[in-house]
Amino acid sequence: MRSPLVYDLMIDFHPLRWTSKYRRTTVPYLIIVFLFYKAIGTVTLVFSLFLFQLFGFNYSENLSYYVTNYNISIGLFAGPIEETMFFGIPLYGTGNHLAVMVTGILWLMSHLLNTSAIQLNTLAYPQFLGLVPWLFWSFRTWISGKGWFSIVSHSINNVLSIAPYCVSGQFLCHEDVYRILGLVIIASLLLGINYSLYRRRVTKLKYKIAIMTILSIIYILGFSYSILLSNIAPQSP
Numbered sequence: 416m417r418s419p420l421v422y423d424l425m426i427d428f429h430p431l432r433w434t435s436k437y438r439r440t441t442v443p444y445l446i447i448v449f450l451f452y453k454a455i456g457t458v459t460l461v462f463s464l465f466l467f468q469l470f471g472f473n474y475s476e477n478l479s480y481y482v483t484n485y486n487i488s489i490g491l492f493a494g495p496i497e498e499t500m501f502f503g504i505p506l507y508g509t510g511n512h513l514a515v516m517v518t519g520i521l522w523l524m525s526h527l528l529n530t531s532a533i534q535l536n537t538l539a540y541p542q543f544l545g546l547v548p549w550l551f552w553s554f555r556t557w558i559s560g561k562g563w564f565s566i567v568s569h570s571i572n573n574v575l576s577i578a579p580y581c582v583s584g585q586f587l588c589h590e591d592v593y594r595i596l597g598l599v600i601i602a603s604l605l606l607g608i609n610y611s612l613y614r615r616r617v618t619k620l621k622y623k624i625a626i627m628t629i630l631s632i633i634y635i636l637g638f639s640y641s642i643l644l645s646n647i648a649p650q651s652p
Contacts, residue, residue, distance in 0.1 A: 424448070433551040434516070436559045445556065445564050452552040453572070460545030472536050486588040490577040492598040494570030497522060499605040502557045502565065507612035512558055523550045562609075 423438040428451055437448065501522035506515045526546055529539040556565040581588035 452548040456548040464541040490573030495602040499609040503609040
C-alpha cells in the first residue's frame with residue numbers, strides 16, 4: 416500500500432496535473448518536486464543538444480554567448496528578477512492563472528535568444544526545450560502560494576550551474592560593479608512591487624506606471640552596458 420506522500424507525488428508528477436496546484440506545499444515536498452522537474456529538464460537538454468548537433472545546427476555562437484555573458488551575479492539575480500517579472504507580478508496583478516502562463520511562455524521563449532548570433536540555426540533550442548519543465552515548475556509553485564521558493568530555487572540552481580564553469584575557467588565570469596548595482600536595483604523594485612501586489616497595496620494605475628518604469632530602467636541599463644562593451648577592445652588571452 417502506497418503512503419499518502421507517495422500518492423500525492425505520483426499525482427503531482429502526472430503530466431495532466433502540470434497546470435494545477437500542488438497537493439502539498441511543505442518545503443521537503445517542494446524540494447522533491449523541484450528535483451523531479453530538474454531531472455526532466457536536464458535529460459531533455461542533453462538529448463536535444465545531441466539531436467540538434469546531429470542535424471547540423473551550429474552552437475558555437477550559443478556557447479560563446481554563455482562564455483562571455485554569464486557570471487555568478489547574473490545567475491543569482493535572475494531568480495528574483497525573472498520569477499517576479501514573469502510569474503509573481505502577473506499573478507498578483509491580474510489574479511489570472513492564464514495570464515501567468517502566457518508571461519511564463521514569453522520567459523521561456525526569451526531563452527531562445529541566448530546566443531551571440533541571432534540566426535535560425537544558432538538559436539538556443541536545446542536550452543529552450545530543457546527549460547520547458549521549469550516553466551511548469553515556476554507556474555505551479557507560484558499559483559500554489561510558494562513563489563518565494565521558486566525565487567530561491569531559481570537562484571540556487573543558477574549559481575550551482577554557473578559556478579563550476581567559472582572556477583574551471585570555461586566561463587570568463589567577469590563581474591562589473593555597475594551591473595551588479597543595476598541588478599540589485601531592478602530586483603529590489605520588482606520584489607517590492609510583487610509584495611505590494613500580494614498585499615493589494617498597488618492600484619492598477621500605479622502598477623502600470625511601475626512596470627513601465629522598470630522596463631525603461633532595464634532597457635537603459637542594457638543599452639548602456641552594450642555600449643560599454645563595444646568600446647572595450649578585445650584582449651588576447
